[in-house]
Amino acid sequence: MxxxxxxxxxxxxxxxxxxxxxxxxxxxxxxxxxxxxxxxxxxxxxxxxxxxxxxxxxxxxxxxxFGLDFFVSDAWSPPKERFGAAAAIYGTLVTSIIAMVIGVPVGLGIAVFLTELCPPILRRPIGIAIELLAGIPSIIYGIWGVYYLKPVMQAYIQPFIIATFGRIPGLGYLFAGPPLGYGVLTAGLVLAVMILPFVTAISRDVFDTVPVVLKEAAYGVGATTFEVVGNIVIPYTRVGVVGGVMLALGRALGETMAVTFVIGNATKISTSILAQGTTISAMIANQFADADPGLFTSSLLALGFILFIITFIVLALARWMLSALEVKAGR
The missing domain is CATH 1.20.5 (Single alpha-helices involved in coiled-coils or other helix-helix interfaces)
Structure with missing residues (x-):
């Protein structure tokens, strides 16, 4: 062998x-x-x-x-052991809505500028600057709000809003009251700055996934940049954009320290967005350390449970919306 x-x-x-x-x-x-x-x-x-x-x-x-009264009452008196979550729920929702109304359009606008209009030499520095905003601790935003934004709001912005919109029938109640600087609107503006990097970064990344050939074809038939963004870029990336918006909303709902610094921490419901208010996170942060065992502590834990449920519902709706958009896009 x-x-x-x-x-x-x-x-x-x-x-x-x-x-x-x-x-x-x-x-x-x-x-x-x-x-x-x-x-x-x-x-x-x-x-x-x-x-x-x-x-x-x-x-x-x-x-x-307390039963159902806990959800509809704005009473909050630890000495009398009377507690209600309505003021905190109202403040949480209103500040988040203000933040989304301001932050989402600005964030999408920045993302469109970075991907479609920005000169290449400026694209990277601006993008890095936006992303760095996400790494700033929330307490820094709160300090900035107290020492810089609050005086500007009190001296210029709130008086202008009161003089301009306060006398409009049907809208005056939204802008009533003296210009204190602190308030729901100020908290909403701080939250808008905080969610800006989330909306911008995610939107920019998904805008970059749009095939160049689609945009070139649109430009080739005479479409403007506005038409390309509105008819091609955003529809093509709507799933990712909605995901980024919902992520930003989750951040706005749960923010604590920055809101605590500038909202005024008043446990009453006011129809004016210039008035002082509170949120669930701010109320827990302010009072949990001094809460006595019993109804006081239990009420604060109830606020935490309500915030948990609100956040869960928002994320569930976001998941449902994304699934619906994916199915529609597949069809």
Missing amino acids: TASALEATENSQILPTDRSRALGRLKFADSGFRLMTVASALLVLALLLGVAVSLFIGAWPAFQH
């Missing part, structure tokens, strides 16, 4: 065994990887459920004692 024939015989005897061992190792590694990913996903669900259950257990005494 020649040497080559002998080597072939040995390989034929060893190769099946080595192959089975290699396949066994790969199968074991694949099964282990699958188990790790499943365990990680279940861990997230368990943590989420644990947070919800713990908040609900702590909040149950307040829900049991």
Whole structure:
């Protein structure tokens, strides 16, 4: 038997065994990887459920004692043990709406400028500057709001708003009151600056995914930049844009320290956006350290549970909207 024939015989005897061992190792590694990913996903669900259950257990005494009045009353008097979440819920929703009304159009405008109009030499510096806004701690935004934005609001912006819109029938109640500087509008402006990098960064990234050939074809038939953005870029990337907007909304709903600094922390509902108010996060941050065990602590935990539910509903609606848009785009 020649040497080559002998080597072939040995390989034929060893190769099946080595192959089975290699396949066994790969199968074991694949099964282990699958188990790790499943365990990680279940861990997230368990943590989420644990947070919800713990908040609900702590909040149950307040829900049991006040009933539905807890959701519709704006009374908040720890000495009298009278608590209501309406003022905090109202302030949370209104400040978030103001932030979205201001921040989303500006963020989308910046994203369009960076992807369609900005000179290449300025595109990277402006993009980095926008992204750096996301890394600034929220307390820094609060300090900026107190020492810089609040005086400007009190001296210039709020008096102008009162003089311009305060006398319009049907809208005057939204801009009533003295120019204090602090208030719901000021908090909304701070939140708008805070959500700006989220809207801008995500929108810019999804705008960059639009095929160049689509835009060139539109320009080739005489479309303007406005028409290209409105009819091609935004419709093509609407799923990603909606996702970025909802991410920004989640940030606005849960923001604490920056809002606490500038909203005024008044536990009353006012129809004027210039008046002082509060949010769920701000109320918890201000009062949890001094809360006595009992209804006071339970009411604060109830506020936390309500914020948890609001955030969950918003994210669920966002997921539903994204799914609907994906189905529509697929059709």
